[in-house]
Amino acid sequence: MESVVVYNVPHFYSGFHTVPFNWMVAVYLFLGGLGAGAFIAGVVAVYINREKYNTISRVGAYVAPLPVILGTALLIFDLDRPYRALSLFWNVHGVSAMSWGAWILMLFSVVAVIYALIHLAEAGSLSAAEPLAGLKKPIEIVGLVLAFATVVYTGVLLSLAYGSRGMFSQMIPVLFTVSAISTGVAAVMLFMSMSSARDNHGINRLGWADSILIAIEISLVGIWLLAMINGSPANRESIQLLTSGPFSMMFWIGFVLVGLIVPLVMELAHIKASKGSSGHGTGTALLASVMVLVGGMVLRYVVLIAGQTPPLT
Amino acid sequence: MKRDDNHYTGGKKGAGSNVRFAMLIDLRRCIGCHACSVACKAEYEVPVGRYRSWVKYTDKGKYPNVVRQFLPRLCNHCEHAGCERVCPTSATYKRDDGTVQIEGSKCIGCKYCMLACPYEARFINPVTGTADKCSFCVHRVDEGIVPACVQTCIGEARIFGDVNDPKSEISEYISKHPVKVLNPASGNDPHVYYIGLDEYVESLKGGVTSMAGVDRETCVK
Numbered sequence: 141m142e143s144v145v146v147y148n149v150p151h152f153y154s155g156f157h158t159v160p161f162n163w164m165v166a167v168y169l170f171l172g173g174l175g176a177g178a179f180i181a182g183v184v185a186v187y188i189n190r191e192k193y194n195t196i197s198r199v200g201a202y203v204a205p206l207p208v209i210l211g212t213a214l215l216i217f218d219l220d221r222p223y224r225a226l227s228l229f230w231n232v233h234g235v236s237a238m239s240w241g242a243w244i245l246m247l248f249s250v251v252a253v254i255y256a257l258i259h260l261a262e263a264g265s266l267s268a269a270e271p272l273a274g275l276k277k278p279i280e281i282v283g284l285v286l287a288f289a290t291v292v293y294t295g296v297l298l299s300l301a302y303g304s305r306g307m308f309s310q311m312i313p314v315l316f317t318v319s320a321i322s323t324g325v326a327a328v329m330l331f332m333s334m335s336s337a338r339d340n341h342g343i344n345r346l347g348w349a350d351s352i353l354i355a356i357e358i359s360l361v362g363i364w365l366l367a368m369i370n371g372s373p374a375n376r377e378s379i380q381l382l383t384s385g386p387f388s389m390m391f392w393i394g395f396v397l398v399g400l401i402v403p404l405v406m407e408l409a410h411i412k413a414s415k416g417s418s419g420h421g422t423g424t425a426l427l428a429s430v431m432v433l434v435g436g437m438v439l440r441y442v443v444l445i446a447g448q449t450p451p452l453t
Numbered sequence: 454m455k456r457d458d459n460h461y462t463g464g465k466k467g468a469g470s471n472v473r474f475a476m477l478i479d480l481r482r483c484i485g486c487h488a489c490s491v492a493c494k495a496e497y498e499v500p501v502g503r504y505r506s507w508v509k510y511t512d513k514g515k516y517p518n519v520v521r522q523f524l525p526r527l528c529n530h531c532e533h534a535g536c537e538r539v540c541p542t543s544a545t546y547k548r549d550d551g552t553v554q555i556e557g558s559k560c561i562g563c564k565y566c567m568l569a570c571p572y573e574a575r576f577i578n579p580v581t582g583t584a585d586k587c588s589f590c591v592h593r594v595d596e597g598i599v600p601a602c603v604q605t606c607i608g609e610a611r612i613f614g615d616v617n618d619p620k621s622e623i624s625e626y627i628s629k630h631p632v633k634v635l636n637p638a639s640g641n642d643p644h645v646y647y648i649g650l651d652e653y654v655e656s657l658k659g660g661v662t663s664m665a666g667v668d669r670e671t672c673v674k
Contacts, residue, residue, distance in 0.1 A: 147510040160567035220562025220582040231542035231559050238541035238565050301569040302535050302639050374638055450573060 159448035164218040169294045169440040170323070171211035172245070173316060174433070176290035177324015179204035179252055181346070183284045195339040196346065199328050201259040205252040207327075208290065212245045237300045241293045248286040255279050291320040294440075298447065306374035307381075307447030311364040318360060319436050322353040326403075326432035333422035333429070343425050344414055347407040350432065354404045361396070381446040390442050399435010403428040473551040473617040473644070474589055476603070477626050478525050480649035482610035485510060485523035489602035489611070496590065496601040503576045505587040506602050511653070522653050525610070527602070528553065528574040528587035529635065529643030536566035536575065536584075545584070551644060552591060557583045571639035589613075616644070 182200020185193035216225045228242035258276050260266035295313030329346040368379035382391040410424035485508055493506040509524040534553045537545045544559035560583035567575045578585040590600035603611040614623035633650035634643045
């Protein structure tokens with residue numbers, strides 16, 4: 141049998157568990173996007189109609205801080221010298237995405253916590269935070285900008301690195317941004333469908349928003365796949381890891397089917413079924429939002445890990 | 454080509470002058486002895502399982518017509534170094550002589566540079582917890598001595614010098630031979646040149662069937 145055998149040093153890559161950015165970074169990419177996406181969903185709902193969508197805005201404010209802080213904690217834990225993490229704030233490097241990201245994550249975490257406290261005070265559960273109530277409108281604007289920066293940063297972090305095989309194209313920030321807002325909306329929808337005080341109208345509106353975002357995401361995935369398949373040999377080889385290689389099951393079933401197509405159909409079905417009936421169950425919306433969250437996590441994991449799998453030559 | 458005094462860089466010092474250090478590896482002269490890997494390990498006490506400089510082996514063919522080829526690897530000291538751009542704390546920096554260096558005290562071990570490097574040149578040093586890689590032996594070069602791997606190479610396959618000086622040995626070699634670099638598509642403008650890389654890449658056509666030290670499942674085509 142004609143064969144080619146390569147012997148290389150194992151210091152860089154000896155299996156999926158040894159890549160530089162491992163699953164902890166993938167979870168951060170997911171949680172950071174989810175938290176910031178939920179914040180965006182809440183604030184945008186406020187700007188559409190402050191009275192009508194108060195529940196959405198409150199749930200968005202409560203959901204936002206914890207995932208972002210948890211994701212940032214994972215990033216710090218993933219450092220090989222975590223006790224030096226604070227030096228990111230004085231050893232700055234203007235062209236490095238991570239140098240910007242450290243500031244963005246820190247500022248957004250603070251703003252998201254303040255915004256959640258304001259909503260707690262409004263609901264009457266935290267009187268100590270009442271003096272903050274006057275800050276609500278400026279915090280909404282600053283928070284929206286920072287939330288967008290957080291969402292975009294999760295994609296730009298990858299697109300600015302070569303990643304050993306050209307997987308991290310300029311489409312990644314665009315795709316991750318839409319996906320992150322979609323997972324944020326889904327998270328808000330999930331908590332709203334689980335809460336006792338149901339706001340069926342709000343859930344329906346979120347379902348609409350999420351369906352539109354998923355539809356955009358499906359077209360973006362299509363454009364991305366076509367661009368990669370018709371791109372450089374390195375692009376083509378790397379995308380084949382997802383479309384037909386070792387990650388194809390996760391990509392097609394975990395992301396495309398479970399994360400995009402099925403929840404889109406379910407959300408549209410839910411909207412159609414609940415038209416006119418105010419007491420419609422929220423089971424469909426709940427299940428669809430869980431699937432969107434699973435899809436968002438799978439997308440980040442496969443892109444991150446496959447993108448770091450070195451080429452064979 | 455005079456190689457009678459290959460211990461010296463011709464009095465070139467790194468800092469301050471119009472110097473651009475680079476390395477040329479003549480694959481026709483490499484016998485895969487790993488003397489460069491060993492010299493590098495001895496020079497820097499590189500931890501077990503990690504390499505600043507190493508040799509990749511490729512076996513090809515069907516018995517009895519088999520061939521083994523060698524590809525010495527190290528940091529390519531790129532002109533547009535991706536690792537330097539992404540480093541969030543400026544721990545990685547470029548010197549005036551074009552070499553890419555790491556200031557260990559500033560490194561937080563985020564591994565972003567490892568993600569950005571198209572040459573697998575970087576690793577986390579398990580002793581210090583910081584990013585580590587080939588430094589082109591700047592502490593030797595600054596004293597006018599060539600890097601350890603160049604000095605020890607028994608086939609004299611490695612030539613180190615200043616590519617901005619048209620009279621240097623490396624410049625004369627590059628002007629007389631077709632040279633190639635690894636992964637030019639990454640756009641980093643690497644400064645480790647190879648003679649005979651075409652033959653090496655040609656030998657890999659037809660698909661790699663196995664890769665030692667790497668998850669086998671991903672390599673079978």
